Amino acid sequence: TGYVTLDQGFVNTASCASAITYIDGDAGILRYRGFPIEQLAGKASFLEVSYLLIHDKLPTPAELAEFGDKIRVHTLLQEEMRAFFSGFPRDAHPMAVLSSAVTALSTFYQDALDPADPEQVEISGIRLMAKLPTIAAYAYKKSIGHPLPYPDNSLDYVENFLRMTFGLPTVNYEVDPTLAKVLDMLFVLHADHEQNCSTSTVRLVGSAQANLFASVSSGINALSGPLHGGANSAVLEMLEGIRADGGDVDAFVRRVKAKEKGVKLMGFGHRVYKNYDPRAAIVKKAVQDVISTMDRPDPLLEIALKLEEIALADDYFVSRKLYPNVDFYTGLIYKAMGFPTKMFTVLFALGRLPGWIAQWGEMMADPTTKIGRPRQLYTGEAERQFVPITER
Ligand code: CMC
Structure with a gap:
């Protein structure tokens, strides 16, 4: 105590121990749970990789199907939540809409937000995975003044998102399977990246025992910066x-x-x-x-x-x-x-979501976790004497 070192921007300071993602920056190596990114990209689906990050194992076909089903039944937003989108100006930045909507989501699930309850944590993660693509598509639809569609749960995760984004009630929209596959692969590439700015934000907010929605919403705001996801x-x-x-x-x-x-x-x-x-x-x-x-x-x-x-x-x-x-x-x-430039960072957020969930869950499950509370080097005035306003 009394001894503080300054590490501007945390260049050399580890904020946590983590078993999720390994990076060797000098060699250009990235592994999720030990699997090289080159072996996952284009071979494992985004949901498979999400399961891997969150559960620390490659799913069996049955486990993957169950995971997908759990997500599928939660893709709808409550009707009150859909109304939320009409309150934003049309030129609202979709990242601001995304983070606001994620915070707002927590108001619908107030009895299932306890970070200490593994079942509530699991369902919060499922709800986020299921609803973020719907929210992202609505942020886009709002920006172009189009009606908000409902999810089509006969489609897979990425196809459903593409149809909600680009489909119209008046036109029969077919998702291009090649594009869906590429987008799925891009989501895999973004799925986790250890203690980057947004993930560190998610952890720091969560370390105060804030719920998963509040933590992820904060991560989305961090990601919006042009030096990061922006x-x-x-x-x-x-x-x-x-x-x-x-x-x-x-x-x-x-x-x-x-x-x-x-x-x-x-x-x-x-x-x-x-x-x-x-x-x-x-x-x-x-x-x-x-x-x-x-x-x-x-x-x-x-x-x-x-x-x-x-x-x-x-x-x-x-x-x-x-x-x-x-x-x-x-x-x-x-x-x-066909995505407008403003939506690009939203796509990054969709990809990064399982990483945030996995990192937040890892922290919550660790009994040694303490609230994040960095110190500082004080550079201000030494003690001064107060002068009443009438004498200044
Ligand atoms: N263009 C020109 N010069 C650069 C750039 C760049 N993109 N990036 C770093 N430098 C220079 C910087 O000016 C500094 O020069 P000097 O030693 O003469 O002062 C030196 O390289 C070291 O840079 P730094 O800013 O101290 O490095 P950092 O680790 O603090 O920043 C970074 C990392 C990613 C914020 C920075 O490289 C950058 O601003 N890149 C452009 C934005 C970008 O592409 N961000 C996406 C990062 S990857 C995805 C993600 O994390 O979301």
């Missing part, structure tokens, strides 16, 4: 900006290197990875596959590929070990799928 939208805005300026990639890189205020190579760099982000390698392959199926290839892909090529050969980026992160190429896929 980077996927920021990348697309950056690529569009470069295109609007005539597509001069070299000129843009010069501005980044000159550290012009507010100009960063978005989608590059990572606190932990000092090597190619293994998720970015998988996304890069997927973006080329998706865009090659399109009639007119996206000119932004060309700009992104050129940016990467220049950056990987430039001493500024090489010496700082700045490589593409997961967000560098995801936006191009989301755009190809």
Whole structure:
């Protein structure tokens, strides 16, 4: 006691012990519960990976079916909750709608919020997994003034989300199975990433014994920041900006290197990875596959590929070990799928949800958990004498 060390941004300080996700940032390794991301992406479904993260085992077919069924019966929102969406302005940011709606969800389940009761924790996690895609689709529908659809539980998790997002009561909408598969894979890539900003937020809020909805809602707000999940939208805005300026990639890189205020190579760099982000390698392959199926290839892909090529050969980026992160190429896929830029970070949140649930659950189940309460180095005035306002 009395001895405090400063670690700005927690660069060297572990906030917890965790058995969920392993990252070796120098080697570019990411494993969920011991399984390399390359073995899971494209092979295990998002629900399978969610089960793995939450329950620490690969599900059997029967366990996966049961998990899926449990989620399926909770996809509806209460009608009062649906009315909630009409109160937002049409141009509301969908991340703000998402976090508000998740907080609001807790008001419907007040008798099942006890963080110390494993059954209540389980049903809260199921409810969140089931309802977040519905909320996300409604946030989008609201933004374009369309009616809010009901979930179709004959569809699988991602297909249901895509139909709620893009379907219309007046048009027979068929989910493209290739796109559904790619989105499912992207969710897998985002499913957990140990103690990142939003997950640390979820844990910190939960460490005060706040319920799972309150904790996850706080995580969504942390994720919305452009240095975290918001980077996927920021990348697309950056690529569009470069295109609007005539597509001069070299000129843009010069501005980044000159550290012009507010100009960063978005989608590059990572606190932990000092090597190619293994998720970015998988996304890069997927973006080329998706865009090659399109009639007119996206000119932004060309700009992104050129940016990467220049950056990987430039001493500024090489010496700082700045490589593409997961967000560098995801936006191009989301755009190809028809999502507006504002929705990109919502998609990140849908993917990250099982990680938040697993990390929160791990913390709650650990009897040694204490409330998170960082210390500080005080840099203010020493003791001063108060002067009454009449004498100032
Ligand atoms: N463009 C240009 N320079 C950069 C970038 C970048 N994207 N990232 C880091 N740098 C420079 C930074 O200016 C600093 O230079 P110097 O040593 O001369 O002061 C050096 O590299 C170290 O950077 P840092 O800001 O101290 O590193 P950090 O670990 O605090 O930040 C980061 C990590 C991800 C916030 C940062 O790299 C960044 O802002 N990247 C762009 C935003 C982004 O893509 N975020 C998504 C991260 S992955 C998904 C997620 O977590 O949600």
